[in-house]
Amino acid sequence: MxxxxxxxxxxxxxxxxxxxxxxxVSPPNVQLxxxxxxxxxxxxxxxxxxxxxxxxxxxxxxxxxxxxxxxxxxxxxxxxxxxxxxxxxxxxxxxxxxxxxxxxxxxxxxxxxxxxxxxxxxxxxxxxxxxxxxxxxxxxxxxxxxxxxxxxxxxxxxxxxxxxxxxxxxxxxxxxxxxxxxxxxxxxxxxxxxxxxxxxxxxxxxxxxxxxxxxxxxxxxxxxxxxxxxxxxxxxxxxxxxxxxxxxxxxxxxxxxxxxxxxxxxxxxxxxxxxxxxxxxxxxxFQVRTELNRNVGLLRLFPGITSSTVRAFLQPPMQGVVLETYGSGNAPDNRPDLLEELSKATNSGVIIVNCTQCLRGTVSASYATGRVLMEAGLLAGGDMTPEAALSKLSYVLAKKELTLDAQKKMMAQNLRGEMSADLEGAKLCLSDSRFIQVIAKSLSVSCKEELEAIRDALTPSLACAAAKIGDTEALVALKEMGSDLRLGDFDGRTPLHVAACEGHLRLVQYLLNQGASVHAKDRYGDTPLCNAVRFRHKDVVRLLRKTGAHFSREQLEEAGSELCSLAASGDKEGLDIWRIAGADLTRPGYDGKTAIEVAQAAGNKDVVEVLNSYMNSKTMPVFDELNEYDEYNNDDDEEEENGAAIEFTAKPALL
Ligand SMILES: NC(=O)C[C@H](N)C(=O)O
CATH class of the missing domain: 3.40.50.1170 (L-asparaginase, N-terminal domain)
Structure with a gap:
């Protein structure tokens, strides 16, 4: 028993x-x-x-x-x-x-x-x-x-x-x-x-x-x-x-x-x-694609390989080849005969994937000997094994519904975890708005103190990243999770600084509406206004000025030399930005000369004229906000903004 x-x-x-x-084990003793x-x-x-x-x-x-x-x-x-x-x-x-x-x-x-x-x-x-x-x-x-x-x-x-x-x-x-x-x-x-x-x-x-x-x-x-x-x-x-x-x-x-x-x-x-x-x-x-293209092959480079061997291998009906190269995807760059055969094949529609002969590692474009293969039209196989690259080719090339370009694109994609994302792409990219939104969402799922601390630590970087690419939606997401969009990063740079640098007008508007300060200074003492002037975003300069931004006394004093240098090079646009930003164009530079004197000495008549008319109107207010604002509304020489439609409700000017 x-x-x-x-x-x-x-x-x-x-x-x-x-x-x-x-x-x-007869039935009576057992219950099913x-x-x-x-x-x-x-x-x-x-x-x-x-x-x-x-x-x-x-x-x-x-x-x-x-x-x-x-x-x-x-x-x-x-x-x-x-x-x-x-x-x-x-x-x-x-x-x-x-x-x-x-x-x-x-x-x-x-x-x-x-x-x-x-x-x-x-x-x-x-x-x-x-x-x-x-x-x-x-x-x-x-x-x-x-x-x-x-x-x-x-x-x-x-x-x-x-x-x-x-x-x-x-x-x-x-x-x-x-x-x-x-x-x-x-x-x-x-x-x-x-x-x-x-x-x-x-x-x-x-x-x-x-x-x-x-x-x-x-x-x-x-x-x-x-x-x-x-x-x-x-x-x-x-x-x-x-x-x-x-x-x-x-x-x-x-x-x-x-x-x-x-x-x-x-x-x-x-x-x-x-x-x-x-x-x-x-x-x-789930489904199984059994169609596979058999016109594929593996070709291993070796020193002294002849171009006729390569030519023979790449002959029709060959449609896809895995070229096993040296090291990080290298081939001789002193063999035009070989490279020509490869180019001819890729030009005629053969997909050639560059995989390394090494057991471990990935192909990269770090050597000249690797770049020549890219120039010959080869696709980088990353860290795929030759076995994976070959069968992927066989699978992809059997998708007759795809164009050659689509097939190439598919070869470069990571379909089943067969290749690691290339290192560039694998980096956590803060300027990817989806990333910012995903982080924003995931951080908002909990209201624990710790999570809030993480959120506050991440907010400036994330918000600056969103500002960099003009992603208003990402900023809205951050705002919704309770982030303070006025906070600066390690260098004291706020999202407003970044948006001003990039000239993202609507985003600047949004940030101002959210209480961002036009007076925030980064570690270099620069305000968003300085940044907008530097990168010559007129509309942003106007908006910041309208919101009360101004140069400091020291900045105004230092501006003299900058103005002289613009006058010397005949840069009217540069001078105009400074004018819009509220600089005094008559301020002398470090050697006591004013911009108009420099322009005269350099024979820049246009600049002299502009500066003269500026001097004549100097009794008027330096900056006529209403006129400038109209100008801003009609000005289309700035980059086209595609952010969410945010009503223009900038604060009244403080000047
Ligand atoms: N170990 C093995 O299975 C080797 C055998 N020759 C096979 O691949 O079928």
């Missing part, structure tokens, strides 16, 4: 665990979960996986294992290792760590699924039962024999059975597993469930092997964690499938993911690196 206590979900109808003979019982009577097909819907009990999950071949299921023959058909299920059935026969029989697993190739794992640490069904391909293949058609077949089988399983495990030879994993990652669009490729270096039938561990780990991951990616599990690590490459022919530790850390590691527990897990960020339904 063996004691067997059934899991709660299965034994829901029983009040006590039942003692059952190990070999006696009601849903499973119902299913038993409705399911009739043994062959058709589609007709079996997902399992009932909550602690069970279903995984479809597609066995394509590979060493994991090979035996040694006279000709060497070769796959053995119809042997895997039987052999797994005898391995207690990979199949719990007692549970299967007690719960009528075989009758319910009507699939003899359905097995069940013993309960996991998380108390999950993973029921897995093996779909074996015929013939089983050494992965060296696989083609894009086989990728399509795998994709279609996943698609067909997608709703019936919680996850998928693909048993595959290791030699081309990185290619298949990459290809499937692109083919599986809007993936929401885990697809885990695995295999082994030593057949599962041998005494010492890595197949059992790899299969067990892959099943546990696919059945327990919603990692919506095409992954590769090997030697206790789960990798993103399109990031791996096989690096060792003789070790259990056969794969590496040089540019991305593992998604998970199997230690005492599984540690999932959720931050790295790819999120499709889509509401579209």
């Amino acid at each position: 063996a004691e067997y206590s059934r899991p709660n979900t299965l034994g829901r109808a029983l009040s006590h665990p039942t003692l059952i003979e190990t070999n006696d 979960h009601p849903r499973r019982r119902r299913k038993l009577s409705s399911c009739s097909s043994v062959e058709n996986l589609d007709r079996v819907s997902s399992p009932s009990p909550a602690n069970e999950s279903r995984v479809l294992v597609i066995n394509t071949g590979g060493t994991i299921g090979m035996t040694l023959r006279d000709t060497g290792y070769a796959p053995k058909a119809n042997a895997l299920v039987e052999s797994l059935r005898k391995l207690p760590i990979l199949h719990d026969e007692l549970y299967a029989r007690q719960t009528y697993l075989y009758e319910y699924y009507k699939l003899e190739n359905t097995l069940v794992l013993p309960p996991s640490k998380l108390n999950k039962r993973i029921i897995y069904t093996i779909l074996e391909y015929s013939p089983l293949l050494d992965s060296s024999n696989m083609t894009t058609d086989d990728w399509g077949r795998i994709g279609k089988d996943i698609e067909k059975n997608y709703e019936n399983f919680d996850g998928f495990v693909i048993l595959h030879g290791t030699d081309t597993m990185a290619y298949t994993a990459s290809a499937l990652s692109f083919m599986c669009e809007h993936l929401g469930k885990p697809i885990v490729l695995t295999g082994s270096q030593v057949p599962i039938y041998e005494l010492r092997n890595d197949g059992r561990d790899n299969l067990l780990g892959a099943l546990l991951i696919a059945g327990q964690f919603v990692i919506p990616e095409v992954c590769l599990y090997f030697y206790n690590k789960l990798y993103r499938g399109n990031r791996v490459t096989k690096v060792d022919a003789g070790s259990f530790n056969a794969f590496t993911s040089p540019n991305l850390p593992p998604l998970a590691t199997a230690e005492v527990d599984f540690k999932i690196n959720w931050d790295t897990v790819w999120r499709a960020n889509t509401t579209a339904k």
Whole structure:
């Protein structure tokens, strides 16, 4: 007699665990979960996986294992290792760590699924039962024999059975597993469930092997964690499938993911690196694109490669090539013959992607030898593996509905986490208004003091960034979360300073309406008015003046020299800005000469005339706000503003 206590979900109808003979699992002693019982009577097909819907009990999950071949299921023959058909299920059935026969029989697993190739794992640490069904391909293949058609077949089988399983495990030879994993990652669009490729270096039938561990780990991951990616599990690590490459022919530790850390590691527990897990960020339904373009290839540069080799390789029908270059994407820049062949090909519509031969790192344009390739029309492949770049090309080029330009654009995009964003783009860009708004929103979700402190610390930088790009909406968002838009950054520069520099008139208006001070000084003593004068934004100068901005006594004194220098260079516009800003154009410079004297000496008659008329009208108020304001309304030589329509309600002038 063996004691067997059934899991709660299965034994829901029983009040006590039942003692059952190990070999006696006859129906009267076992209660089926009601849903499973119902299913038993409705399911009739043994062959058709589609007709079996997902399992009932909550602690069970279903995984479809597609066995394509590979060493994991090979035996040694006279000709060497070769796959053995119809042997895997039987052999797994005898391995207690990979199949719990007692549970299967007690719960009528075989009758319910009507699939003899359905097995069940013993309960996991998380108390999950993973029921897995093996779909074996015929013939089983050494992965060296696989083609894009086989990728399509795998994709279609996943698609067909997608709703019936919680996850998928693909048993595959290791030699081309990185290619298949990459290809499937692109083919599986809007993936929401885990697809885990695995295999082994030593057949599962041998005494010492890595197949059992790899299969067990892959099943546990696919059945327990919603990692919506095409992954590769090997030697206790789960990798993103399109990031791996096989690096060792003789070790259990056969794969590496040089540019991305593992998604998970199997230690005492599984540690999932959720931050790295790819999120499709889509509401579209899962589908598999099986169309792949086979006119693609990998070309590895080597010293002395001839242009005729390159020419031959790039001949039609070739449509996409991954050029494996040196270091950070370099090629000889003293080989015009070679570069010409590459240019000719890109001009005729071949997409050539520049990937590095190095295991780790990315292509960049830091060397002249790298730039020549960009000039020849190559696309930068970033840190993509050649396997990923090749299968991406194959996938993208099969999208016939796209123009060549759109295909190139797609190649440069990070579609499935196969490449890191280029470093420029990856920088947190404060001048990205979406970033500012996202931060503003996320900070406003809580009203805790700490969060408010963070908000206050970030506000000046964020507000200045928004002011820089004239993003009124972002400023409104910041304002709504309670930020004080008058605050200055580390250098005492307020959003008003920044907006004045950039000439964003409407934003200046908005900030003034929000109480921004025209008198705020940055660490250099500059006010927004100084900035607007410096960058010659007349309208902003007028508006600031209207709001009461003025130069300090020292600034006015120092202005003399600046005015003389403008007069010397005949810069009427510069002088006019100073006039509008309220400077006294008769103020002498450091050597006692006035601007008009300098202009006369330099023979700048126009300037003399303008300054004379200024002197004549000097008895009038320095600045006629109303006239100037009218002028401002009609002036269109400033940059067109596209901010939100904000009524002009600037404060009355203080002069
Ligand atoms: N370890 C392996 O699976 C290698 C085998 N030749 C294959 O790729 O199918």
